[in-house]
Amino acid sequence: MMPLNFGTIADSVISLPEMQEYVHSMEMSSDSLAIPIRFNFLRNVTVEGIEPYLKYHCYASGLKPKITFGDYGTIRQEILDKTSHLYATSPDIVVVSLFLETHLPNYFQSDWRAASVINDLQELFSSIAANTNSIIAINTFVPPFFTDFGIANTALSTNRYYEVLQLNQLLRSFVQANPGRFVLIDWERLLRLLGEGESMDYRFWYMSKAPFKPRFLNLYALELVKIAKALKGKSKKCLVLDCDNTLWGGIVGEDGIQGIKLDRHAYPGVVYYAFQQRVLNLHERGVLIVLCSKNNEDDVWEILDKHPSCLLKRTHLSAWRLNWEDKVTNIQSLAHDLNLGLESFVFVDDNPSECEVVKSMIPEVTVLRVPPRLHRYPSLLDQDGLFDTLTLSTEDRQRSEMYRAEATRKHEQAKYENIDDFLGSLNLSVIIHQAKPDEVPRIAQLTQKTNQFNLTTRRYSESQITSFCDAPDWAVLSLSVRDKFGDYGLTGVLIAKRETDSGTIDSLLLSCRILSKRIEVALVLQGLDLLEQKWPVKSWYAEYIPTNKNHQVEKFWQQMGFSELSNDNGHARYRLVSGAPRHRPISFITIQEKRDEAEGA
Amino acid sequence: MKQKVPEQKLRELLSKIFEVPLNAISENASPDTIETWDSLRHMNLVVALEQAFNVELSDDQVVEILSYKLIKIVLQERGVEFT
Numbered sequence: 001m002m003p004l005n006f007g008t009i010a011d012s013v014i015s016l017p018e019m020q021e022y023v024h025s026m027e028m029s030s031d032s033l034a035i036p037i038r039f040n041f042l043r044n045v046t047v048e049g050i051e052p053y054l055k056y057h058c059y060a061s062g063l064k065p066k067i068t069f070g071d072y073g074t075i076r077q078e079i080l081d082k083t084s085h086l087y088a089t090s091p092d093i094v095v096v097s098l099f100l101e102t103h104l105p106n107y108f109q110s111d112w113r114a115a116s117v118i119n120d121l122q123e124l125f126s127s128i129a130a131n132t133n134s135i136i137a138i139n140t141f142v143p144p145f146f147t148d149f150g151i152a153n154t155a156l157s158t159n160r161y162y163e164v165l166q167l168n169q170l171l172r173s174f175v176q177a178n179p180g181r182f183v184l185i186d187w188e189r190l191l192r193l194l195g196e197g198e199s200m201d202y203r204f205w206y207m208s209k210a211p212f213k214p215r216f217l218n219l220y221a222l223e224l225v226k227i228a229k230a231l232k233g234k235s236k237k238c239l240v241l242d243c244d245n246t247l248w249g250g251i252v253g254e255d256g257i258q259g260i261k262l263d264r265h266a267y268p269g270v271v272y273y274a275f276q277q278r279v280l281n282l283h284e285r286g287v288l289i290v291l292c293s294k295n296n297e298d299d300v301w302e303i304l305d306k307h308p309s310c311l312l313k314r315t316h317l318s319a320w321r322l323n324w325e326d327k328v329t330n331i332q333s334l335a336h337d338l339n340l341g342l343e344s345f346v347f348v349d350d351n352p353s354e355c356e357v358v359k360s361m362i363p364e365v366t367v368l369r370v371p372p373r374l375h376r377y378p379s380l381l382d383q384d385g386l387f388d389t390l391t392l393s394t395e396d397r398q399r400s401e402m403y404r405a406e407a408t409r410k411h412e413q414a415k416y417e418n419i420d421d422f423l424g425s426l427n428l429s430v431i432i433h434q435a436k437p438d439e440v441p442r443i444a445q446l447t448q449k450t451n452q453f454n455l456t457t458r459r460y461s462e463s464q465i466t467s468f469c470d471a472p473d474w475a476v477l478s479l480s481v482r483d484k485f486g487d488y489g490l491t492g493v494l495i496a497k498r499e500t501d502s503g504t505i506d507s508l509l510l511s512c513r514i515l516s517k518r519i520e521v522a523l524v525l526q527g528l529d530l531l532e533q534k535w536p537v538k539s540w541y542a543e544y545i546p547t548n549k550n551h552q553v554e555k556f557w558q559q560m561g562f563s564e565l566s567n568d569n570g571h572a573r574y575r576l577v578s579g580a581p582r583h584r585p586i587s588f589i590t591i592q593e594k595r596d597e598a599e600g601a
Numbered sequence: 602m603k604q605k606v607p608e609q610k611l612r613e614l615l616s617k618i619f620e621v622p623l624n625a626i627s628e629n630a631s632p633d634t635i636e637t638w639d640s641l642r643h644m645n646l647v648v649a650l651e652q653a654f655n656v657e658l659s660d661d662q663v664v665e666i667l668s669y670k671l672i673k674i675v676l677q678e679r680g681v682e683f684t
Contacts, residue, residue: 017613017614
């Protein structure tokens with residue numbers, strides 16, 4: 001059953017019974033591809049009303065939710081009680097839904113101060129962090145809609161309204177100081193989007209301490225699903241753009257550089273200009289920007305190189321297909337060249353039939369059409385958190401730099417007949433060592449995002465990675481790669497755990513941008529050597545867990561010299577006796593254990 | 602505001618909200634006969650009725666509508682004519 005169109009802000013909303021019917025049908029069906037996600041709410045208000053909305057958006061995003069609620073107003077007890085839902089359900093995401101009215105006994109007295117409340121809150125949130133491995137979603141508070149002292153309020157340096165605003169600002173700082181662990185659901189911002197009338201239901205507030213109306217619950221659920229998608233590897237990585245009537249108004253082949261509509265000030269060109277600003281913003285976040293358009297290549301370059309209001313330049317692009325081939329073929333070949341799965345692509349086009357063809361031929365691709373109501377176009381890419389990641393790593397910000405180096409490599413590769421000769425010419429150098437604390441966010445992000453070269457596809461949060469690093473019977477190895485064209489950054493991870501006299505490889509993954517360079521072999525060979533120095537184990541166990549994206553590594557453990565022990569519907573287990581001959585070392589890769597001092601790390 | 606609505610629409614709404622088969626929504630349906638009709642689902646019921654019939658129920662009506670019969674009476678008071 002396809003999800004019904006459940007609009008965001010301006011669009012119409014499907015009814016609650018329809019939504020429940022969809023959720024019900026999804027709960028009955030056994031879609032094995034849906035990824036499980038567990039939420040546990042800690043709250044001092046009634047938020048159970050969010051359940052249908054949260055389930056609806058989860059199922060519509062390919063996630064299978066399990067939602068539990070702690071008892072009303074018992075947050076501290078739940079944290080202390082090791083048998084509570086908080087621990088029993090091992091949630092991926094702990095949602096704290098907090099109202100000051102029910103949290104602060106003196107909320108309605110005018111003498112409480114944000115400064116006195118924030119410590120108490122930080123301590124509460126930190127105790128959840130200390131006791132779980134979950135991502136913790138906290139909220140900003142609902143500021144009073146009326147002032148306690150009427151118009152005289154503005155003359156008072158301290159009043160309840162300003163204190164709540166200030167407290168919210170302190171919460172934002174708290175989350176900024178603890179990235180990767182805490183995520184802020186900014187209720188204050190959601191209230192601004194909808195207004196009091198569409199957000200608050202005072203009937204249910206006074207009857208059952210249930211404060212929110214459906215549209216607010218819907219937005220709240222959407223924000224939570226954004227977190228879930230980012231955590232479970234569902235963020236998009238590549239934006240594919242058509243050109244005519246998408247990057248500018250008009251058709252360059254007919255209207256020419258003077259005639260197309262693209263302008264810093266004048267409508268409608270200014271709308272395309274604003275859209276391009278959003279595209280550059282995504283580029284800065286590490287999203288790959290790609291053109292796919294039926295045009296003469298030279299016409300497009302003329303605009304990108306010479307048009308005074310064209311913000312998008314050739315240097316922002318990771319690849320392009322400016323030709324008269326059909327878009328499906330072009331997008332498939334882009335996916336191949338960029339080493340990305342089709343499910344990480346978002347395609348934007350103005351032509352409804354092009355959109356329809358791509359949608360039906362390659363349903364993995366998210367297709368967005370330039371809205372007929374053009375003023376809505378600039379915010380098109382902001383919706384639904386398509387490209388959201390939980391944090392931004394250094395690698396994200398450098399990504400397009402890396403892909404440009406990759407383009408040079410590809411060009412170079414054409415000069416060689418033999419792949420080994422080519423790889424030999426790259427001066428590949430890898431650094432493999434036990435993960436350092438500053439590498440944890442990137443490692444967690446890789447486990448969350450990597451789909452293709454990923455043997456077990458286990459997703460981990462930053463705190464789980466940290467706890468593996470700290471545990472004596474676990475090890476996390478990071479791999480960083482460099483060659484003569486540039487730095488690939490931290491692009492590989494091996495996680496292992498030790499039993500008495502054997503070791504198990506829990507996770508092995510490589511970012512798609514370093515595939516086909518035999519680096520995986522270096523990682524396993526060097527990784528096991530390193531681990532055997534500290535763990536004298538007799539054998540190694542490994543697994544392959546199939547997903548619909550990791551077929552390319554199905555035979556990897558055999559290639560590395562492991563022998564298959566069992567195979568349960570594709571889920572295979574392997575063993576390698578320690579000291580047994582392994583894959584031959586790769587001569588053209590230099591392996592280091594430490595970062596060079598000279599590099600300044 | 603007068604509106605004519607097939608009664609079937611009301612039954613279907615309740616059946617989806619409480620996740621019970623349509624034939625469980627009898628004239629006497631109430632929290633006593635429908636296990637899933639708890640206080641939380643009751644809020645969903647109010648939201649769904651308000652969306653479907655484009656009315657806003659008063660505080661008293663929210664509390665009153667504790668059976669299929671009473672829902673019909675309240676909606677009729679608000680101008681809904683069931684056919």
